[in-house]
Amino acid sequence: MDPRSSEPVAAAGELASRLFADARVVVVGGSGLTDRRTPTSDLDLVVITEPRDAPYRHSFRWENWPVEALVHDEQTLRAYCADNLARRWPGIPRLIAEGVLVADRDGLGSRLQAEMRKRLTAGPAAATSGELDAQRYELTDLLDDLTGASDPAEIAFIAARVLTKTAQLALLAGQHWQGSGKWLWRELHDHDPRLAEQLAAAAPDAPRLGAVARTVLDRAGGPLWDSYRVTDPRRP
Numbered sequence: 311m312d313p314r315s316s317e318p319v320a321a322a323g324e325l326a327s328r329l330f331a332d333a334r335v336v337v338v339g340g341s342g343l344t345d346r347r348t349p350t351s352d353l354d355l356v357v358i359t360e361p362r363d364a365p366y367r368h369s370f371r372w373e374n375w376p377v378e379a380l381v382h383d384e385q386t387l388r389a390y391c392a393d394n395l396a397r398r399w400p401g402i403p404r405l406i407a408e409g410v411l412v413a414d415r416d417g418l419g420s421r422l423q424a425e426m427r428k429r430l431t432a433g434p435a436a437a438t439s440g441e442l443d444a445q446r447y448e449l450t451d452l453l454d455d456l457t458g459a460s461d462p463a464e465i466a467f468i469a470a471r472v473l474t475k476t477a478q479l480a481l482l483a484g485q486h487w488q489g490s491g492k493w494l495w496r497e498l499h500d501h502d503p504r505l506a507e508q509l510a511a512a513a514p515d516a517p518r519l520g521a522v523a524r525t526v527l528d529r530a531g532g533p534l535w536d537s538y539r540v541t542d543p544r545r546p
Contacts, residue, residue, distance in 0.1 A: 318342045318375070322353050323412040325372045334358045334384070335419035339409025342375075352376035354405055358418060359383055365390070380405075384418065391426065398434035400487045430487075437482045445479045446534040449527050454535070456520050469516050473509060476523040480505055483530040 322338035330336055340354030341347055353375050365382040380402065382390065391403050407426035411419045452472050459465045477498045481488050489497040499506035505526070512518040527533060 318347075318353055319410050319412065321373060321375055322355065322410075325353070325355075325375075325377065326357075326413045329372075330357050330359075330379075330381075330413070332359065333413055334360065334415045335411070335422070336413035337406055337409040337419060337423075338412055339405040343410065350376070352378055354409075355379040356387070356402065356405055356409070357381045358387055358422075361385070387422075395429060395434070398482070398488045400430055400434075400489075401493075403430055433485060434487055436485050440540070442479075442483065442530060443534055443538065444540065445475070445482055446527060446531055447538050449475045449479055449523060450533040450535045453520055453523060453527070453533075456516055465516050469513070469519055472519055472523050473513055476509060476519075476526050477506075479530050480526050483526075 319338060322336070326333065326336040335356070335358035337356040338353055339356075340352065342351035342353055353372070355377060357379055359381065361383045362381075365380070365386040368377075368379045368381065370377050370379075387402075391406070394400060394402050403426040406422050407430055409423075411423070414420060449472070452468060452475055456465065456468045456472055459468055474494065477494050478488060481497055481501055484501050486501040487497055488494070495506060495510070498509070505522075508522050509519070512522045524533075
């Protein structure tokens with residue numbers, strides 16, 4: 311039997327006992343544990359060890375399973391989760407909240423799962439006016455570029471950015487969690503299924519995509535470009 315067809319939780323448990331036997335916590339999660347599993351789905355692991363010099367991400371194969379392990383101690387993991395949540399990016403917190411504990415030496419895993427579930431249920435912070443203005447400005451600028459472009463290659467690249475930025479603005483204005491790649495689609499579909507379907511259907515058609523994007527922009531406060539000014543605190 312192909313080891314790749316083994317049950318993912320069992321595979322993760324065996325992996326944890328072999329490679330992370332001294333870990334305090336090992337959580338396995340991701341689409342490999344759901345009905346969204348595909349032939350390329352991997353095992354996503356969060357591993358919590360005793361205090362270490364630095365966290366790391368390690369991609370490797372185990373019994374033909376592609377594995378992505380995030381290895382932290384408690385302090386760095388909490389810092390990464392706080393950063394994810396502050397950026398409205400639920401990646402690591404959701405992996406912990408929805409994953410399966412395959413190792414939990416001292417109860418930390420159960421406590422973290424309860425904390426992350428509570429925090430995710432509460433939802434992300436509402437957008438500030440400055441955050442909304444920045445997103446409106448960028449989408450306004452992209453739509454101007456899309457309207458004025460005539461080169462098919464340029465249109466394709468601008469349209470890809472319009473698609474992403476429109477979804478991000480809709481999620482920000484709707485006080486919903488953000489995502490990227492397939493997770494951007496999933497988050498948008500969870501928030502507004504009709505809009506998600508409209509954007510997906512319009513993606514190959516630049517004028518149609520532009521029309522859907524303008525509707526989202528109008529709902530978020532309308533186009534913003536003329537007289538927009540922001541002080542940039544960054545230093546080179």
